[in-house]
Amino acid sequence: xxxxxxxxxYLAGQIPRVGxxxxxxxGTALFRDNIMIGELTGDETRYMLMARGEFxxxxxxxxxxxKAELIVALNVRQEEKPKVKVIIGEEGPIIELIISxxxxxxxxxSEIKYDIPPLxxxxxxxxxxDVKHGVESVINRCQDLxxxxxxxxxxxxxxxxxxxxxxxxxxxxxxxxxxxNVKVNAQIRRSGTMIVL
Numbered sequence: 001x002x003x004x005x006x007x008x009x010y011l012a013g014q015i016p017r018v019g020x021x022x023x024x025x026x027g028t029a030l031f032r033d034n035i036m037i038g039e040l041t042g043d044e045t046r047y048m049l050m051a052r053g054e055f056x057x058x059x060x061x062x063x064x065x066x067k068a069e070l071i072v073a074l075n076v077r078q079e080e081k082p083k084v085k086v087i088i089g090e091e092g093p094i095i096e097l098i099i100s101x102x103x104x105x106x107x108x109x110s111e112i113k114y115d116i117p118p119l120x121x122x123x124x125x126x127x128x129x130d131v132k133h134g135v136e137s138v139i140n141r142c143q144d145l146x147x148x149x150x151x152x153x154x155x156x157x158x159x160x161x162x163x164x165x166x167x168x169x170x171x172x173x174x175x176x177x178x179x180x181n182v183k184v185n186a187q188i189r190r191s192g193t194m195i196v197l
Contacts, residue, residue, distance in 0.1 A: 028149070030142070040141075048150065053082050066122075075106055076104075078102075095181065098183045098184075103124070103187065128185060135184070139180050144176070146172050153175065
């Protein structure tokens with residue numbers, strides 16, 4: 001989103017700060033064979049955690065679908081684990097990933113009533129599309145690095161009868177060319193107390 005910074009776009013060591021404390025715990029380091037090969041920003045880490053089912057809750061801001069210069073603030077929760085299905089196909093693995101998220105509306109700068117139909121679905125679909133794009137972007141990046149931080153390989157293991165077959169398949173190499181289909185379902189559960197003047 002051009003001209004819009006969530007604050008999660010930084011890498012550890014690059015966060016603007018005032019003061020003497022230089023310690024930062026932000027993002028994720030990516031390793032392959034005990035060697036660091038890359039890192040994820042704070043936002044990318046949240047998308048990775050959603051794909052793994054380890055995202056608990058967090059605050060997100062998104063552009064208002066009705067007024068792009070304004071934002072909508074959300075409290076996002078992942079109440080259930082994502083559904084992951086791995087198919088070992090002739091031309092490589094196919095991964096189906098379905099992520100479900102619950103949203104609480106915290107603030108709507110435009111005062112557009114996104115908490116009631118039909119506008120409710122507009123906001124849900126836009127947020128789901130934003131998350132889908134973020135998850136796909138992180139998956140593509142990790143595929144380029146041949147590192148499966150999403151633990152899709154734990155599902156792929158179930159498709160092999162012997163350890164030899166699994167080792168011959170070389171999941172990390174196959175993951176690089178996997179077709180990954182991501183679907184995100186987002187549903188507004190609560191709109192909080194909105195004061196209209």
